[in-house]
Amino acid sequence: KQEVTQIPAALSVPEGENLVLNCSFTDSAIYNLQWFRQDPGKGLTSLLLIQSSQREQTSGRLNASLDKSSGRSTLYIAASQPGDSATYLCAVNGNQGGKLIFGQGTELSVKP
Amino acid sequence: GAGVSQSPSNKVTEKGKDVELRCDPISGHTALYWYRQRLGQGLEFLIYFQGNSAPDKSGLPSDRFSAERTGESVSTLTIQRTQQEDSAVYLCASSGSSGTDTQYFGPGTRLTVL
Numbered sequence: 001k002q003e004v005t006q007i008p009a010a011l012s013v014p015e016g017e018n019l020v021l022n023c024s025f026t027d028s029a030i031y032n033l034q035w036f037r038q039d040p041g042k043g044l045t046s047l048l049l050i051q052s053s054q055r056e057q058t059s060g061r062l063n064a065s066l067d068k069s070s071g072r073s074t075l076y077i078a079a080s081q082p083g084d085s086a087t088y089l090c091a092v093n094g095n096q097g098g099k100l101i102f103g104q105g106t107e108l109s110v111k112p
Numbered sequence: 113g114a115g116v117s118q119s120p121s122n123k124v125t126e127k128g129k130d131v132e133l134r135c136d137p138i139s140g141h142t143a144l145y146w147y148r149q150r151l152g153q154g155l156e157f158l159i160y161f162q163g164n165s166a167p168d169k170s171g172l173p174s175d176r177f178s179a180e181r182t183g184e185s186v187s188t189l190t191i192q193r194t195q196q197e198d199s200a201v202y203l204c205a206s207s208g209s210s211g212t213d214t215q216y217f218g219p220g221t222r223l224t225v226l
Binding site: 031032034036042043044045046049051089091093098099100101102103104105 | 214215
């Protein structure tokens, strides 16, 4: 059974810092991995999707990496801003069709 | 274009009543998913529709839960005889022709069972 773990559960940083969020998964047989952000009381916003054949994806200040063999992904946020404050979720699309298995999330707070 | 929409945004019901939640996917998306997020917990997969294939119902927690989808359009999630543990935010997502494409989420329906 696929399990997804995110570390840390919460993180508080001053504005301008670079930071890394971690995601690990137990079954390396995945199609892709997706990072989302969730703002309080809102739905999920897709940030990046990495296919299993890819090593990384970049969008603006965000860079996500994938090491499928070791069951790890990281989300790197450069030059963090208060607007980046949200909960970041990692989700794995495994070998059972399109359903996503989510981690518990990392709650990020960026202080001005 | 329009994103995924869900209605109602909030629903308060009494224990034992039936509720119906609606999801309108992005036009042209053949895959549609329902997830549940209970307070303080992660998202749980409930059910997945892909085109005209039989849905993947493996995440439905009990036979009180059911969902339908007409073609590649609207889906409804029905919960019969609601219980307090059904209180959660119910999220719908859709994706393109491949079940492995990016999933786009709606804003969710917050269900409170008193």
